[in-house]
Amino acid sequence: MTELLATTPYRGTRDLLPEQMSVRQQFFHPLFEVIESYGFGRYDGPILEPVEIYEAKSGEEIANQQLYSLTDRGGRRLALRPEMTPSVARMIARNLGSLHLPARWYSHVICHRYERPQRGRLREHWQINVDIFGSDGVNCEIELFELIHDMMRSLGATEEMWALRVGDRVLLESILRDIVKVPEDRRREVSSLVDRWAKYPREKLAEDAEKLSLTSSQFDLLEETLASGAEVLTAVPAEVAERSQVVKLLKSEAGELVTFDPFIVRGLQYYTGTVFEVFDEHPENRRSLFGGGRYADLAGLFTKQRIPGIGFGMGDVTLQDFLEVHGLLPTARPQADAVVIPLGEDLLAPTRRMARLLRQAGVRTSTPLEPRKLSKELAQADQAGARVAVVVAEDEWRRDAVLVKDLATREQHEVPVAELAERVAAVLASTAP
Structure with missing residues (x-):
């Protein structure tokens, strides 16, 4: 019985007191207003989903290491959702007959991932998800990037406080294939290496590259190519650049909304083109705050009709850290006036x-x-x-x-x-x- 009287929640989750809830509501509410001002409709879905949709679409890290899974009495394998994107793809596919595409949808849901609790990461978090389904056009990227700028402004953030960095899986694939000459069966693993480039010292990256059968000259060439920044755009074959939504974006008037960064990869398996992350520029909190990307046919798991999409997820844990270090965190609202x-x-x-x-x-x-x-x-x-x-x-x-x-x-x-x-x-x- 004594064990039942424990006063702390499960490690990596939170008890939120009324004043803490008040603060969260105050910084989330303006974000909802901005999102809805762009014509996005709010949806919700079940917290339990079949394990298979994450195994098929979310990638090995989530499927094999971070899922909270269970088997119900009917023998079905279920998981607490670690993210919302596969769920919304299923919902879009299921309701195609009544939808007018492109569709603009957003949600505010709780997600669960089994990972090591640390600053900016908990095993339970609330997340805003914003997605556009049914269009391949670069206007989708432009609208989402304008939206992100307006969302950050609604929090009181000025542009020197944060940066929106954009990469492209299409360009990265060409770099690995056409420039570095990485064999096809190694490209996914090398992409994962690039994704963690900023997190490890060069010696560790070189050691991991060697395990992937990259020669030292290939590793040096990969590093040099990625570090060249916008020069990558002229290094890849012209037909590759023509397919890239990021290249189209950078050539448009909306190019000033973003910074091109070839090191941006994003770990989720379903991204196929544009990928992006928002970074905090404060010296005490230099880290990614949130991000997203384009998926050519995530809904293909649930329907034969091809439905392209693009979207992002913004979690409350990193967002609160950002507001705190910049002095933007609101004070708790009184419980009664x-x-x-x-x-x-x-x-x-x-x-x-x-x-x-x-x-x-x-x-x-x-x-x-x-x-x-x-x-x-x-x-x-x-x-x-x-x-x-x-x-x-x-x-x-x-x-x-x-x-x-x-x-x-x-x-x-x-x-x-x-x-x-x-x-x-x-x-x-x-x-x-």
Whole structure:
């Protein structure tokens, strides 16, 4: 029984107190408004999915190392979703008959991955997912990159605080095939090596390359080619560059939205073209915040009709770290704007009536659940962050009035009940000293 009284959650997950929930809601809500301003519709889906969709589409790291899986009583293999993209591809395929493509969809869901908890990574996290299905055009990339810029601005972030770096699986495939001459059966593994290039010292990368049968000259050539940045665009064959959405993007007026970076690969198996990541530029938190990419036919697992797509996922853990190091994290919102306090048990009914009046006017209002002294109620109201205390006292109530106390200035006035909502709204709208 003692073990059942443990006070900590499962390692890598979180208990969020009301004030912490308030902070999260405040930095997520503006993001939803920006996304919906672009015409994206919000969807949701089950937290349990067949294991097979991740084994087929998400790649070995997620499928073999990070899935929380189970077998139900019917013998079906299920997993807690580690990401939303395979689920939304299934939903798009299932509802093709009623959809008008291209479709703009977004979600805000909880995901689970079994990985080592550390700064920026937990085994449970909330994630915004934004996807466009049904178009191969570069306008999809442009719209998502404009959206990301607007989302970051809505958080109060200026452009020097972060960077949007873009790579291309099509270009990387050509680099490995046409320039470095990597055999076809080694290209996926070498792509994974490039994906972790910034995380390991050169000696470790060279050692891993040797295990993949790359010669030292091939390794040097790979490093030199990737490090050349935009020069890669002229090094690959012209027909490859013509197929690249990234090349089209960089040649358009929207090229200023991104920085081309050949080292951006993204680990998920289903990406087939454009890949991108948003990085924090703060010296205390130089890391990827979120990212995404283009998939030529992720829905092909569920339908014979080809449905291209592009999208990204933004997790709450890295986002909160970004806001914290840049001083952008909002303060917790008070649990109530006003409290209504009775001076006597016989005034409970009028107290509830006054609270209901304020709530109908849009004021978040609480009332005592047990009789206590006025001083204790005022102290608790202060602690909860309330700005106004409405005191229902016997003498004033006989005059159809109440006492309104500004908890910031400590000023108190008798106010007719008919004017209560207006007076409380005026106090809340004023600036506290």
